[in-house]
Amino acid sequence: MSQPSYVIDEMISAKAIAARIEALAQEIEKDFKDTNKLVVVGLLRGSFVFIADLVRELGLPVEVDFLEVSSYGDAMESSREVRILKDLRTGIEGRDVLVVEDIVDTGYTLSHVIKLLESRAPRQLRTIALLDKPTRREVDIRADWIGFEIPDEFVVGYGIDYAQRNRNLGFIGKVRFTE
Numbered sequence: 001m002s003q004p005s006y007v008i009d010e011m012i013s014a015k016a017i018a019a020r021i022e023a024l025a026q027e028i029e030k031d032f033k034d035t036n037k038l039v040v041v042g043l044l045r046g047s048f049v050f051i052a053d054l055v056r057e058l059g060l061p062v063e064v065d066f067l068e069v070s071s072y073g074d075a076m077e078s079s080r081e082v083r084i085l086k087d088l089r090t091g092i093e094g095r096d097v098l099v100v101e102d103i104v105d106t107g108y109t110l111s112h113v114i115k116l117l118e119s120r121a122p123r124q125l126r127t128i129a130l131l132d133k134p135t136r137r138e139v140d141i142r143a144d145w146i147g148f149e150i151p152d153e154f155v156v157g158y159g160i161d162y163a164q165r166n167r168n169l170g171f172i173g174k175v176r177f178t179e
Contacts, residue, residue: 003163008156008173012148017130017158017172018053020147024128025057027145028098031126035096037061039122041088043113044068046102049159049167050130050147054100065090071109082112097122102160103131104146107139114141131155131172148172 032038038058042051044066055062068086097117104110110127117125129143135152150172156162157169166173 005178006162006175007178008166008169009176010171011150011153011155011174012172014158014170017147021050021053022057024145024147025054025059028054028126028128029059032060032096032098032124035060037063037095039063039065039090039092039095039097040100041092041097041117042066042100043102043109044086045167046159046161047100047130050102051100054128063090067113069109069113071106082109084116092117092120092122094121094123096124097126099125099127101127101129101143102158103133103155104129104141104143105133105136107137107141110143111139111141130158131160 038060040051040055040062042048055064065088066086067084067088069082070085071082099113099117101110114125127143128145130147132143132146132149133152134149154175155172156166156175157171157173159167161167162175
């Protein structure tokens with residue numbers, strides 16, 4: 001089955017993303033100023049670019065780990081079934097944890113991850129999402145920090161994909177189908 005033809009229109013520039021990440025890092029540093037080592041948990045695969053840029057901006061001691069979760073596969077719509085494909089290597093009991101998500105859409109993934117990690121008794125668990133689509137929310141959840149609130153558009157770039165393509169774009173782009 002072939003994919004439909006599409007073009008990508010820039011929605012959020014690389015420069016705007018970099019500036020927002022710098023500001024978010026300053027806010028996070030204030031909230032975690034008393035931590036001895038922050039565990040930053042990236043949700044793979046979409047958050048890998050965001051987490052790399054975010055941790056380089058943080059002036060805190062950090063340990064980075066990843067959870068790989070899936071609720072989309074290659075589809076454009078969430079299946080609402082969240083699967084853990086790769087678990088943490090790091091124990092988080094009694095630790096300060098920041099979960100890094102690329103985009104909060106329906107809210108199922110972030111909600112599932114929070115419940116999973118809270119069951120492991122972290123000292124503090126906070127969340128950050130680069131993008132938020134509140135009009136798509138089906139679960140009552142909001143990240144503690146949000147990079148950009150966006151309308152209900154299908155987006156790619158900066159780690160976010162469409163069928164494993166376009167993660168390498170340095171900006172966030174809106175997908176416009178041409179067929």
